[in-house]
Amino acid sequence: MLSLSNVWVEYGEKVVLERISLDIAEGSFVSIIGPSGAGKSSLLRVILGQDQPSRGTITLDGEPLPKECGPDRGVVFQRYSVFPHLTVLGNTLLGLEFAQAPFAARLFGGARKAAIAQAGEMLAEVGLADSMNLYPSEMSGGMQQRLAIAQALIKRPRILLLDEPFGALDPGIRTDMHALITRLWREFGLTIVMVTHDIKEAFGLGTRVLTLDKRRHDPHAPHRYGAGVIYDIALTRKVQAEAEAQVVGITIDTFGNN
Amino acid sequence: MRWVNRSIGRGNALLLGAIPLGVLALTYLFAAASRHAANPSDKILPLPGAMAEAMAALVFEADPLSGQFLFWADTLASLSRLGMGLGIATFSALLVGLVLGALPPVRATFGPTVTAIAVIPPIALLPILFITFGLGETAKVALIVVGIAPFMIRDVAGHIAALPREQVVKALTLGASSWQLLLRVALPQAMPRLIQALRLSLGPAWVFLISAEAIAADVGLGYRIFLVRRYLAMDVILPYVAWIALLAVAIDFLLNRTSRAAFGWAHKAGH
Known part of the structure; x- marks a missing residue:
């Protein structure tokens, strides 16, 4: 549904993201993890329309994305969202x-x-x-x-973007929120892209986990190479469990599965 | 207990707040009494009785020349000038500050102009205002507006421009147009800040009012104190100054109350 082809994000000399090509399927829950400064939030902002990629194209349902944020993409930030x-x-x-x-x-x-x-x-x-x-x-x-x-x-929204939405919450509350977002994702048939620091959260919630990091590193010019998707893990077992759960109509606790 | 941890109850706060004022009044009384002991016709530090007498003539008796109750005529004239000046300044600050803060093209176009106007000392413009608008009410109101509007505009614009970027993005993802964003996101959040800016501008506004009245007027609180200065009439000047202070405090109190009543969300914890 959402498709990025050869997307680069550069701020002047500094390359933040390079050669990002992704297809995000409808109904998937994509978690994006990676070390600080690997461009997780940049990727989210590009999908959101807040920033423009310097190269490459992004299409939503085959149409190029408009150059500004719109109601087709919803967002929840860590703070200041309300x-x-x-x-x-x-x-x-x-x-x-x-x-x-x-x-x-x-x-x-x-x-x-x-x-x-x-x-x-x-x-x-x-x-x-x-x-x-x-x-x-x-x-x-x-x-x-x-x-x-x-x-x-x-x-x-066609896609819901979450930028470390639960990062500032207490662990107990966070677990409640995980249950909530999983339920909503299932009920509304949402497509979600979530950036997180929490690896457990990424695997617990997502049907697909993307890891962003730099493939190459030049110690003399660290800004020359941007981050790319180094792991793209589809949690197929979970998708199957999900499907079975829907068929027989029981709710499986998604945190326990991974 | 350390002083930073001491909390003062409401009654005690009133009492403590009254002490310096009381000391000030007592000091004045002692000084006045000692001067009057040396020279019974002293005019520099009049006794309260003399002040009451002088004020009674202005408050309760019509002036034989004009037939006006001078104290009330002065108060009305000054307050209407101040009200008009504050009103125009507030309205323009809201309008200009909002578009300046929320719309980057407008900010790029008019931001430098507002800054340039803001750095001019308003009193330096007073002759120009007198030449342009004549010596009537317009020039006095214009001085107040020119004096405080640029500060208020910049304050409101700065506040709106500093709203978290997330809020703007969120509004856009909810489908807002620029106009809708101004109306439902920027405007309501500008209002409490506007009232704060107005409260801070009250002091300068009074300065500009009194200056304008001192230079060219035939009625007004500032006009009166500068007029009776010629006769060393401290028995009129001191009560007038106290009255001006009282009016200023009352306006400030009303504005604060209005802000709390109308924009309670801005006064809750966390803001």
């Missing part, structure tokens, strides 16, 4: 309001009621149904990330 001046409900409504009210960017009357109902369903999915009127500053980090996910999912 708007501090809006309540939980307001944050979730925002995507619907942008789409349905080009000038006022607000909905009124029946349209607002319908949007609130839709937002309410989405918030119930992420477990925030009882917190609709809280402001982000009144919530824990985990709740803020739940909200960020709901806010992104209400736009039904």
Whole structure:
């Protein structure tokens, strides 16, 4: 579905990513890991449209990606993903309001009621149904990330991009969030690309794990070579288990599988 | 217990805050009393009785020449000038600051102009304003606007430009246009900052108001204190200064209250 062919990301002399060619299938959960500075987040920003590749092309469903971020790609960052001046409900409504009210960017009357109902369903999915009127500053980090996910999912993006979404959370909360994202991924048939530092998380959640690192290293000019995909591991066993689980209709705890 | 760890209760804070003010008032009374002991007709440090008497004439009695209650006429004139100046400055700061902060092409085009205007000392522009707008109300209001608007514009623009990039990207992935982003993301977050900038600008705004009134006016708080200076009328000047301070504190208090009531999210923990 998403296809990168020979993508390079260069900032002046510095090569961050080189020769990235990838095909990401619909419904896959791709984890990207790698050492710090290997360009994980750069790759995510290029897919997001926030940065442009200096060479190569990216296509989504065969169409070249537009040069800026749009509603076809949702995102959850580690921090600052939710708007501090809006309540939980307001944050979730925002995507619907942008789409349905080009000038006022607000909905009124029946349209607002319908949007609130839709937002309410989405918030119930992420477990925030009882917190609709809280402001982000009144919530824990985990709740803020739940909200960020709901806010992104209400736009039904083709791809959901996660940039170390659970990196700042306590281990216990993180486990809850893993369960949540796995459930949502399955229920909504999402395609997810997640950047993480946590190898266990990458293998626990993903159906495919990409490892970014530099293939070559010039000690005199470390910026001359960029990182590429050095391991591309398809977790086929897991995909099969997933499929079986869906056939017989039982939920398998995905963390235990790897 | 170390001082950094001491928390002061509400009642104690009021009491402690009142002590320096009380000491100041007492010092003044002692100084005034000792001067009056030496010279009963001293004008430099008038006693409270003399101040009350002088003010009563301005507050409760109509001026025989103009038929106005001078104290109230001064207050009304000054507050309306200040209000207009603050209003225009705030409105333009919101408008210009918002587009300057949120839209890089606008910032590249007009940012240097705003900076250039901001570094000019406003009082140096006062003659130009008098020549352009005449000696009427317009020039005084214009001085306040010219004096505080550039600071407010730059403050709001800086705040908007410093919003986390993630927020902008998030809004774009939710399908926002530039206009929608301005309206729903930048504008609401600019508002509390705008009120803070306005509060900080109150002091300069009063300076510009009093300066303009001192130079060319026929009514106003600044006009009155500069007029009666000729007669060493400290019994009028001191209460007027206290009144100006009181008005300034009241406006600041109201603005703070408004900000807390209307933009509670900006005053919660974590911001």
